[in-house]
Amino acid sequence: MPKCTINGKEIEVPQGTTVIEAFKMLGDDICHYCWHPGLSVAGVCRLCMVHIEGMPKLQIACNTEVRDGMVVTNQTDDVKDTVKWGLDFHLINHPLDCPICDQAGECGLQDQYMKFGKYDPEMAEPKVKKHKVVDLGPTVVLDSERCILCSRCVRFTEEVTETNELGIFNRGDRAEIGTVQGRPLDNNYSLNTVDICPVGALTSKDFRFRQRVWYLKDSESICPGCSTGCNVKVYFNEEGLWRVKPRYNAEVNGHWMCDEGRNTYKYVNAAHRLKKVKAGQSGDWSQEEVFPETMKLGEKFRAAAEKNPESIAVLVTGQYTNEEFKNFFEFVADELKVKNIFHWINNPEKFDDFDGLLLRGDKNPNTYGLKEEMKSRGGFKSLEDLQGKMSQFEWVLVLGPENQSQFPDLKEKVDLLSQAKSVIWLSACETPELDALRAPTHQIPMKTYIEKEGSFTNFKGLVQEFKRGTTVIEDALTLQEVVALLRGHELDYRNRPQPIGGTKKNHFTNVRGQL
Amino acid sequence: MSFKVKREPVRSSWYLPGILVGLGFTFKKMLQNLFNQKKMVTLNYPEEKYQYGPRFKGNHVLTVKKDGSLRCTACMLCATNCPADCIRITASEHEDPSVEKFPISYEIDILRCVFCGFCEEACPVDAIRMGPEWQTAALNGSEFTYDIRHLAYRPQLKGGVPSVLDDQERHSAGI
Numbered sequence: 002m003p004k005c006t007i008n009g010k011e012i013e014v015p016q017g018t019t020v021i022e023a024f025k026m027l028g029d030d031i032c033h034y035c036w037h038p039g040l041s042v043a044g045v046c047r048l049c050m051v052h053i054e055g056m057p058k059l060q061i062a063c064n065t066e067v068r069d070g071m072v073v074t075n076q077t078d079d080v081k082d083t084v085k086w087g088l089d090f091h092l093i094n095h096p097l098d099c100p101i102c103d104q105a106g107e108c109g110l111q112d113q114y115m116k117f118g119k120y121d122p123e124m125a126e127p128k129v130k131k132h133k134v135v136d137l138g139p140t141v142v143l144d145s146e147r148c149i150l151c152s153r154c155v156r157f158t159e160e161v162t163e164t165n166e167l168g169i170f171n172r173g174d175r176a177e178i179g180t181v182q183g184r185p186l187d188n189n190y191s192l193n194t195v196d197i198c199p200v201g202a203l204t205s206k207d208f209r210f211r212q213r214v215w216y217l218k219d220s221e222s223i224c225p226g227c228s229t230g231c232n233v234k235v236y237f238n239e240e241g242l243w244r245v246k247p248r249y250n251a252e253v254n255g256h257w258m259c260d261e262g263r264n265t266y267k268y269v270n271a272a273h274r275l276k277k278v279k280a281g282q283s284g285d286w287s288q289e290e291v292f293p294e295t296m297k298l299g300e301k302f303r304a305a306a307e308k309n310p311e312s313i314a315v316l317v318t319g320q321y322t323n324e325e326f327k328n329f330f331e332f333v334a335d336e337l338k339v340k341n342i343f344h345w346i347n348n349p350e351k352f353d354d355f356d357g358l359l360l361r362g363d364k365n366p367n368t369y370g371l372k373e374e375m376k377s378r379g380g381f382k383s384l385e386d387l388q389g390k391m392s393q394f395e396w397v398l399v400l401g402p403e404n405q406s407q408f409p410d411l412k413e414k415v416d417l418l419s420q421a422k423s424v425i426w427l428s429a430c431e432t433p434e435l436d437a438l439r440a441p442t443h444q445i446p447m448k449t450y451i452e453k454e455g456s457f458t459n460f461k462g463l464v465q466e467f468k469r470g471t472t473v474i475e476d477a478l479t480l481q482e483v484v485a486l487l488r489g490h491e492l493d494y495r496n497r498p499q500p501i502g503g504t505k506k507n508h509f510t511n512v513r514g515q516l
Numbered sequence: 517m518s519f520k521v522k523r524e525p526v527r528s529s530w531y532l533p534g535i536l537v538g539l540g541f542t543f544k545k546m547l548q549n550l551f552n553q554k555k556m557v558t559l560n561y562p563e564e565k566y567q568y569g570p571r572f573k574g575n576h577v578l579t580v581k582k583d584g585s586l587r588c589t590a591c592m593l594c595a596t597n598c599p600a601d602c603i604r605i606t607a608s609e610h611e612d613p614s615v616e617k618f619p620i621s622y623e624i625d626i627l628r629c630v631f632c633g634f635c636e637e638a639c640p641v642d643a644i645r646m647g648p649e650w651q652t653a654a655l656n657g658s659e660f661t662y663d664i665r666h667l668a669y670r671p672q673l674k675g676g677v678p679s680v681l682d683d684q685e686r687h688s689a690g691i
């Protein structure tokens with residue numbers, strides 16, 4: 002293990018570590034654009050200059066391996082000067098249209114300029130004009146003027162997705178990123194190029210101009226899109242959720258996530274959500290208050306279960322947290338002795354698919370946890386048992402999927418359940434498919450992954466915890482709360498998390514009631 | 517220990533002279549104003565209106581280009597800078613790639629505005645200005661939320677308030 006000195010601090014690093022990685026380990030600032038920990042080294046931006054004792058010229062830190070006894074610094078005047086004018090060189094043709102640039106606020110150029118630049122530009126020539134608003138594909142827009150040609154995006158399509166859509170065309174100050182004609186940037190990982198682009202050259206069509214990034218808060222979470230369980234950051238403000246970005250986790254997703262997973266913020270927003278208990282059946286729905294209605298339902302449900310546990314069927318999806326499952330099965334399987342528990346699998350033919358990178362066919366974040374929980378309780382009954390026997394059940398309780406778009410057989414299930422005597426469907430979203438249920442039904446509004454805390458177990462058994470980020474629908478319930486209400490317990494509604502920016506109620510409002 | 521509260525004795529109960537002096541002053545001013553209107557310090561509002569200086573920070577104006585389209589690029593710097601949090605902008609993609617971004621809605625809640633002028637200072641393209649108008653009367657609450665139609669195209673802007681700026685000359689000079 003070679004030892005080196007960086008800015009006067011000694012550090013021992015594994016063999017083969019580059020100088021820039023050693024800087025990152027120490028947490029020392031170093032200017033860089035083209036180096037990305039998840040990609041190969043290109044060494045094109047020439048900003049990661051360091052002074053190494055014994056070498057006549059400055060070296061780039063990203064392509065220099067640490068050797069034993071190396072003494073490295075980036076605090077000397079000539080390093081600082083080189084970096085500064087290197088930055089000026091990068092910005093020669095940069096349009097500096099930060100006001101309309103989506104990257105502003107999280108831009109590498111802005112940050113590095115404030116840290117390492119702060120010069121007065123000395124370029125007097127007019128800027129070279131390039132293409133703006135170039136449509137690269139279904140998800141990404143390119144602004145070539147802002148591109149600093151770090152080649153991160155090119156390396157990404159070359160090394161990670163191996164689809165090679167992007168390339169650098171032309172030479173010198175006319176060089177531009179582009180795609181070959183008729184081959185748009187169209188793969189399931191394309192939006193990662195937007196994340197790694199250090200400037201606003203690549204922007205996401207979905208997020209473009211929707212919000213300024215400084216209005217957004219973020220919260221760490223786990224993507225509920227598939228059983229891989231990528232670590233993500235969800236960005237939101239009081240108006241709702243706006244985007245999802247990957248968060249580094251070497252064991253799960255590395256630096257990346259798929260485009261499909263980035264859509265998981267959409268159904269969380271209030272417009273798609275169930276806000277009150279919807280009681281009735283197809284074409285005749287009424288809105289009921291959540292707490293009293295669920296408690297009333299609980300009484301009937303428990304009475305039916307006590308009379309005959311066989312008259313109750315439960316259909317579960319792997320979309321809830323471990324804690325919720327534990328609580329739920331303790332109530333349904335242990336307490337009420339219900340035996341008819343069925344597992345609803347989103348897409349049985351493609352369930353074990355894997356695209357080789359991240360995305361899996363199992364579109365539930367917690368199938369593993371669900372199976373674990375059921376193991377000690379004798380496992381699931383086969384779904385075929387349900388066909389044609391629907392009418393023998395008094396109640397059917399469905400732990401519906403929160404991400405309904407991933408359940409192509411939703412309509413089939415709705416048709417099947419329409420033959421039941423009465424249905425309780427727990428659902429986060431309000432959809433026309435659900436509203437087509439022809440049996441007497443209660444749709445109970447549920448919280449989504451960003452509104453609750455707990456843990457998901459991913460496909461290989463890794464338990465990942467996550468915290469509550471924000472609250473979108475105040476009255477929506479977690480599965481634990483549903484269980485408590487079905488059991489007939491009162492819930493303290495006063496201490497429930499409030500939506501940010503929503504009606505602010507303090508303790509006194511709750512005590513004195515509505516004025 | 518005990519404290520003694522000292523009360524000033526009431527010096528005089530002769531308040532009548534004070535009142536008469538006050539009334540006398542009022543009558544003097546009334547007669548002065550009646551016979552020498554030039555010296556009057558007040559204005560006969562609303563017949564007469566005061567003209568503030570050109571730098572007065574009154575109601576906002578969204579400036580337009582020569583072709584009448586908005587200059588605003590929907591960068592939201594004004595909304596970010598506004599201490600009263602009274603500007604609301606929704607941005608969208610413009611068909612013209614050289615414009616790229618523009619506001620499809622721009623609203624100022626004028627009742628929350630404190631007329632500090634931070635918005636006009638934040639604007640990088642001189643798209644919002646504070647004009648000389650200062651009368652903000654309206655008939656109902658919703659009229660106090662100024663939208664693009666009011667901010668950029670209200671009839672009052674036709675005369676007097678300069679609101680058309682164009683960068684054509686600057687651009688052709690290469691600035």
Ligand code: SF4
Nearest residue numbers: 098099102105108201
């Ligand atoms: S890339 Fe960065 S510096 Fe360039 S215009 Fe966008 S925000 Fe400004």
Ligand code: SF4
Nearest residue numbers: 148149151152154198
């Ligand atoms: S588009 Fe972005 S990531 Fe790609 S080369 Fe340009 S600056 Fe780098």
Ligand code: SF4
Nearest residue numbers: 598629630632633635
């Ligand atoms: S004048 Fe001040 S308070 Fe009024 S809109 Fe502008 S920034 Fe906001």
Ligand code: SF4
Nearest residue numbers: 588589591592594639
């Ligand atoms: S600062 Fe100027 S350009 Fe930006 S949104 Fe406000 S008015 Fe429009």
Ligand code: FES
Nearest residue numbers: 035046047049063
């Ligand atoms: S980061 Fe080292 S050359 Fe770009």
